[in-house]
Amino acid sequence: MAEEDVIVDLLRRKLSKEGEALALALAIYKAFLNKGRKGVKDAVLRWLKEVESHGATHKKDKS
């Protein structure tokens, strides 16, 4: 199993009861692999804006 898959698997196992947190963790991991630290910061700021405007983050972005 590739290292990335190992980590995703571990995350799913750790946050299996926290659906929202799991979605965020996976999104963070993906953003980090794609764009590094800046990718994570941008994603978090985007969620902040969504919370400001809609009261919650979009499901689409968390996947």
Add this chain to the structure above:
Amino acid sequence: MGLLIKKIRVSGFRAFDKGIEVSFDRGINIILGPVGSGKTSLIKAIEYALYGTVIEVKRKLFKRSDLVNDFSTEAQVVLELSRDGEPVSIRRTLDKKGRENLVVTIGDREYSGAAAQKAINGIVGLAHDDFAHHIMLNYRVLQEVIYGSPSARAIAIDRMFGIDLLEEVFRSVPLQDVKRRLRELELERDRVLKTIDSLGSLESLREELRSLETTKKAVESELEELRKEREALRKKLDELRSVADKYYEIKSKMERISGVIDYYRRRYGRELESARMTFASYVRKITDLLVEALELEYEVKKAQELKELVGQKSGEELLLILQAHLELAEEGRERLLRELHEIESEASFKRREIEGLRREYGRILAYVEELKEVKNRLKQLESKYGRIEEVEEKIDKLKSKLTTILESRKVLKCRLLILKEMLKTRSNECAVCGQPVARQAIEERFKTALAQLKEEGESPSDIERQLDVLEKALEEMRALWERSVELEEYRVEAENLEAKLRDEEEEYRELERSAQEYRVKIKELAALLRNARVTLRLAHRYNQIVKASEEVAKSERELEKLKLELSKIGFNELEYEQLLEKEKELTVSITQLEGKLGRLAEQINELTEQINEYRALEKELEELENKIRAMRALYNNLLLAKNAFREIQAELRERKLALMKKKASEAFKRMYIYSDYDDLDIRVVRIERGEGGYQRSIYDIYARRTRDGAWVPVLPRLSDGQKALIALILAVALYGLAEGTLGFILLDEPVPIVDENLKKALLRGIKELGIGQIILATQSESIAGEPGVRVINLKSVA
């Protein structure tokens, strides 16, 4: 087995100016050579072939061009590798200017440029820094494992465990931004709540609004009633207005006229009645004054003209004429003043002239006095010595007399001399004629002659004195005569000047008299004109009063006429005034009610705005609450997610660390041949700091002391040689855990400070670790003699 090194060809690179070719086998390859033989250069050539640079260049310790040997134009490195049996070839050339050419061949595929480097990265699978720290080990790198900071050691070990990325992910989540925003939203919510509290309850606001609207309706109804009443009143007033306007117009006129009459009466009083007579008397007085003044100025014709005009004119015209004649008289006075000035200046000139003449006369009088003195002196001398001709005659006589006396005395003196000589010589002959003379006769003659000389009448000296006196007197008389002749001219001139002075003084006195006459006349004129001016001003005033009396009479007539007209209109002023007053009161009441209504409307508006604001704030509060809930949920979820990465990292670390500990412990037991320490352990310590998890995990290294079985920290307790050995053991153990594709390790004199026995034990221990290929550069010939190693002696290769 991963990637293994088969062969390397190096030329012009660092220590190698000539070409060198070295082959490597699996297992342990020892590069043997003395200091400066090129061991490190060979290791660096492998690094350069894989990464296109060396770590020292990357850290800017030296330049890329320094890789080229000083006696070569370019460096060339050809590295041949084997990747699980597949041949890989890397060829790099580098010139002095840093230009590089790279060709990579993998199997039958060839790459160049950027693609070639990408292909190498794919094969090696390890970053350059990791390669420099974990694959290419030397004494300096191993020292860092022990003496480097715990944080750097932790980073290095985490990287080799492949869990460093999780640390990065953990640290990259900006939880503080979310928390800060959450705090801002909470503060905003508190502010809104505070504002809502300050507005009071919504129900009380609504109650107040209802009460205000009821009051407003009552006021509107009252206002409507008053407006109707006022409308009816205004209609009635409109009907009366035309008659009232006429009535008030006449009344206003009467008031104005009465005002004029009152004004004049207040201002002039009794003068109004006597004004005409007073004016006439003043006119007469001015006329008399001006006539007198004009006559004084010899303007008789003008004076006559004035008399005639005064009888013909009246009022303003008459005053203008008087004013004109007054100015005429003033001009006359000015003219007389100018004439006076001329006379005065002429008199002044004359006075200065007289003074000059007097000074001249005084000077000449001094000569006349001198003439008198000269004449007196001359008269005295004449009375003493006679006239000048007589004195001259006397002097001539005295001169001839003196000559005669002097002649006779001369003869007598000769005779005496002769006689004296004859007496002296006792001669009896006459010395003159030679005739014999008796001595006695001679003596007689001598005595006679001597008596004659003594008895001679007047002596010459007396005559000479007389002559001298007379000559001096004559000289003085002649001088006095000449001076008297000179001074006689001054006497004549003095007589002439005296006559002229008398004439000039007479003229001056005449001018003074004339000037005095002018002064008197001007003074008299000034008094007359001053009087005339004052009287003219009074006349002007009384002319105004005359006019006012005429105006009063006219106004009184007009007032009588208006009174008659007013009585004919038949208007009830009192009733009309009451109606107007009533209308005014109604207007005031309406205005007050309108103001009250406006204020009520404003209050209602304010209350409505407050209620709307209240609702808006409630809505805002609801939105903020929603946001805070969502933000808090986001924060909590992010915290969970973030911590999850740390937890996974810890879990993976535990797994890898257990393996590493095992390998390190085994390696230590094999390699460390002495008995003071018998085991090695690596422990994880969490540094707690901040919120949302611990700061970092660091690794501490412990060795077990055989004597008491205690685990002691390596850094403060063990010797440098022991620490170097442990560093090598850890590095090799880490190498075994690395997830890279490399099958070799490069050791460049890793532990120079340990003894030869330990070095041999180390070599044996490394061999047992199961690493595919070990390339060890050393100058220790003893370990080169170990069995099962391939020795590459650089000296013999060169």
